[in-house]
Amino acid sequence: MxxxxxxxxxxxxxxxxxxxxxxxxxxxxxxxxxxxxxxxxxxxxxxxxxxxxxxxxxxxxxxxxxxxxxxxxxxxxxxxxxxxxxxxxxxxxxxxxxxxxxxxxxxxxxxxxxxxxxxxxxxxxxxxxxxxxxxxxxxxxxxxxxxxxxxxxxxxxxxxxxxxxxxxxxxxxxxxxxxxxxxxxxxxxxxxxxxxxxxxxxxxxxxxxxxxxxxxxxxxxxxxxxxxxxxxxxxxxxxxxxxxxxxxxxxxxxxxxxxxxxxxxxxxxxxxxxxxxxxxxxxxxxxxxxxxxxxxxxxxxxxxxxxxxxxxxxxxxxxxxxxxxxxxxxxxxxxxxxxxxEPRIPEPWRPMTETDAVPLELAGQWYWGTHAFALRLTADGLLSLEPLSGKGRRSRFRANGDGSWTGLEGYYAGELLRAVRRPDGTVDHLDLGSFVFTRQPYDEGAAVPGGVDPDGWRGTGRV
The missing domain is CATH 3.40.710.10 (DD-peptidase/beta-lactamase superfamily)
Incomplete structure (x- = not known):
């Protein structure tokens, strides 16, 4: 050196x-x-x-x-x-x-x-x-x-x-x-x-x-x-x-x-x-x-x-x-x-080199209850989950080869992330160590533990 x-x-x-x-x-x-x-x-x-x-x-x-x-x-x-x-x-x-x-x-x-x-x-x-x-x-x-x-x-x-x-x-x-x-x-x-x-x-x-x-x-x-x-x-x-x-x-x-x-x-x-x-x-x-x-x-x-x-x-x-x-x-x-x-010059962004079996259907916005998260696929082959507010639990996940992913840091380190599918093969929700993430806040079409009130969302006049 x-x-x-x-x-x-x-x-x-x-x-x-x-x-x-x-x-x-x-x-x-x-x-x-x-x-x-x-x-x-x-x-x-x-x-x-x-x-x-x-x-x-x-x-x-x-x-x-x-x-x-x-x-x-x-x-x-x-x-x-x-x-x-x-x-x-x-x-x-x-x-x-x-x-x-x-x-x-x-x-x-x-x-x-x-x-x-x-x-x-x-x-x-x-x-x-x-x-x-x-x-x-x-x-x-x-x-x-x-x-x-x-x-x-x-x-x-x-x-x-x-x-x-x-x-x-x-x-x-x-x-x-x-x-x-x-x-x-x-x-x-x-x-x-x-x-x-x-x-x-x-x-x-x-x-x-x-x-x-x-x-x-x-x-x-x-x-x-x-x-x-x-x-x-x-x-x-x-x-x-x-x-x-x-x-x-x-x-x-x-x-x-x-x-x-x-x-x-x-x-x-x-x-x-x-x-x-x-x-x-x-x-x-x-x-x-x-x-x-x-x-x-x-x-x-x-x-x-x-x-x-x-x-x-x-x-x-x-x-x-x-x-x-x-x-x-x-x-x-x-x-x-x-x-x-002399701040570090970041590496240039590059697209993923492997596109086969990339779970694009998992990418995008998800909700844990009413808390909004973004799930991204990164060029290093990992999943990245982070709150849209910038505050809260976040982690990267490594693929296990069987459709599940393991958390690498923070609260979710070692925890298992998996997509739970409906009989027709579409994704119902994400299960992260028993936490359910849905495409909409408390999605009435997904298997949310405890169920979703049948009367749905309401304003103060209906309370």
């Missing part, structure tokens, strides 16, 4: 550079590097530094902390897609003998297992992983703080368990499985569990003086699946493109849509801030835009990858300080700058 600076207008490039320059200066960080991805490739790269005399490029490694969790989640979803596990399975079924066996795999992915946020004992991010050689050292004697499935509570030990699950079912180390199943297929040659030159050094910046202290590099051992990885803006740009569109060699677009769907009950503060957790991914709603990705931190480093699927835009921001600029805000601003200054 190469940088193509000419793909953005000069004014846009300057706005992006200004944003990261302000972040680096006001955040008082030794260096900051960023990239913007559009249509699957880097369209802008920038960096600022005040330490080593030159700006880091897209090949310089930084620690990415909890962005590692997204990689681990991809490995787990691959196991599910291969039929080796179900997300509703309890951990004990596949990884017996832990103190957290009652947790389901989906609860671990979504941080709803009730496990503690951190390990017992010494601060795991600044001490050797050799201090925690066993899962029991990661979980401690009382691993649960909350009832399972009841609330979102971020848990680093939970992702250690998922890494151990991957190792058990694959018969190889988490690191080897990650390299073979994700890094190599996606071409992430500069992503590794240990630093490889050139890489940035991690620094702590004094809060009240412009001086710095080097942070130690520790191998996290058992905790690696929660935060071990080092990577670059170049590699994370490729990973961001994968998270938006999928790659059948690694994970399908459909499974990635599932990963991007909120899976954890949100706290009140999270609802107010527009934050939710999915399966190894965070989602934030900001200024009318949904942004998916993950943030990361370890002593000496901060990282953020965020993407707008609708805009096909992503931003990566990496820096080497323990605390400093708010990287999600910076990354979200980079996405916004490009999306607003």
């Amino acid at each position: 190469t940088t193509a600076q000419e793909d953005l207008l000069p004014a846009t490039r300057r706005a992006l550079l200004h944003r990261i320059a302000v972040a680096q200066a006001e955040g008082r960080t030794p260096s900051l590097v960023a990239a913007v991805v559009r249509d699957g490739r880097v369209v802008w790269h920038g960096s600022r530094t005040s330490v080593d005399g030159h700006g880091p490029d897209e090949n310089v490694q930084y620690r990415i902390g909890s962005i590692t969790k997204t990689f681990t989640a991809v490995l787990v979803l691959r196991l599910r897609d291969e039929g080796l596990l179900a997300l509703g399975d309890r951990l004990e079924k596949h990884l017996p003998g832990t103190a957290a066996g009652e947790s389901t795999i989906v609860e671990l992915l979504a941080h709803t297992s009730g496990l503690a946020a951190e390990t017992p004992g010494s601060w795991w991010e600044r001490t050797p992983g050799s201090l925690r050689p066993e899962l029991s050292d990661v979980l401690g004697e009382q691993p649960f703080l909350h009832p399972s499935g009841r609330r979102f509570h971020y848990s680093n030990p939970g992702y250690t368990l998922l890494g151990a699950l991957v190792e058990k079912l694959r018969g190889a180390s988490w690191e080897d499985v990650l390299r073979r199943e994700v890094l190599e297929p996606l071409g992430l040659k500069r992503t590794s569990t240990r630093p490889q030159a050139p890489h940035a050094g991690g620094w702590a910046v004094h809060p009240w003086a412009d001086v710095m202290l080097p942070e130690p590099f520790e191998d996290l051992g058992r905790m690696a699946p929660a935060g071990q990885l080092w990577s670059t803006t170049g590699d994370l740009a490729k990973f961001a493109a994968f998270l938006i569109k999928g790659d059948d060699r690694v994970l399908s677009a459909e499974s990635l849509r599932e990963m991007r769907t909120p899976a954890a009950p949100a706290e009140a503060v999270d609802v107010a801030s527009g934050y939710a957790y999915c399966l190894g991914l965070e989602i934030r709603h900001q200024e009318g835009r949904s942004l998916i990705g993950h943030t990361g931190s370890l002593p000496g480093f901060l990282a953020c990858l965020t993407a707008s699927v609708e805009d096909d835009l992503a931003a990566i921001v990496l820096t080497n300080c323990t605390s400093g600029p708010l990287l999600f805000t910076v990354a979200a601003d980079l996405v916004r700058i490009v999306a607003e200054a």
Whole structure:
């Protein structure tokens, strides 16, 4: 993936550079590097530094902390897609003998297992992983703080368990499985569990003086699946493109849509801030835009990858300080700058290529009671149902090959849509999960549950 600076207008490039320059200066960080991805490739790269005399490029490694969790989640979803596990399975079924066996795999992915946020004992991010050689050292004697499935509570030990699950079912180390199943297929040659030159050094910046202290590099051992990885803006740009569109060699677009769907009950503060957790991914709603990705931190480093699927835009921001600029805000601003200054040009409209067996008789206006809906056939072979008022339940539907259609999102996700026909073969009504849609409001000629008053519609004089 190469940088193509000419793909953005000069004014846009300057706005992006200004944003990261302000972040680096006001955040008082030794260096900051960023990239913007559009249509699957880097369209802008920038960096600022005040330490080593030159700006880091897209090949310089930084620690990415909890962005590692997204990689681990991809490995787990691959196991599910291969039929080796179900997300509703309890951990004990596949990884017996832990103190957290009652947790389901989906609860671990979504941080709803009730496990503690951190390990017992010494601060795991600044001490050797050799201090925690066993899962029991990661979980401690009382691993649960909350009832399972009841609330979102971020848990680093939970992702250690998922890494151990991957190792058990694959018969190889988490690191080897990650390299073979994700890094190599996606071409992430500069992503590794240990630093490889050139890489940035991690620094702590004094809060009240412009001086710095080097942070130690520790191998996290058992905790690696929660935060071990080092990577670059170049590699994370490729990973961001994968998270938006999928790659059948690694994970399908459909499974990635599932990963991007909120899976954890949100706290009140999270609802107010527009934050939710999915399966190894965070989602934030900001200024009318949904942004998916993950943030990361370890002593000496901060990282953020965020993407707008609708805009096909992503931003990566990496820096080497323990605390400093708010990287999600910076990354979200980079996405916004490009999306607003240079809106995505939509693909040209094209007619459907297949016309045989297209159910044109289903297209058009339908009523659920008195609520008007439009059912459209789209060039991608889907049905689209949406309220004419613009407000209300909507969904796209995928054909099942037997005359029925399955909802793909929203209230109707997974629900079955089918046309109910009269003896002569004409369509009487649509049945959507038992909801009846008719061609006219409460059509007296259709099979409406509860029947239709024989006196019909009336004004106030007949009430």
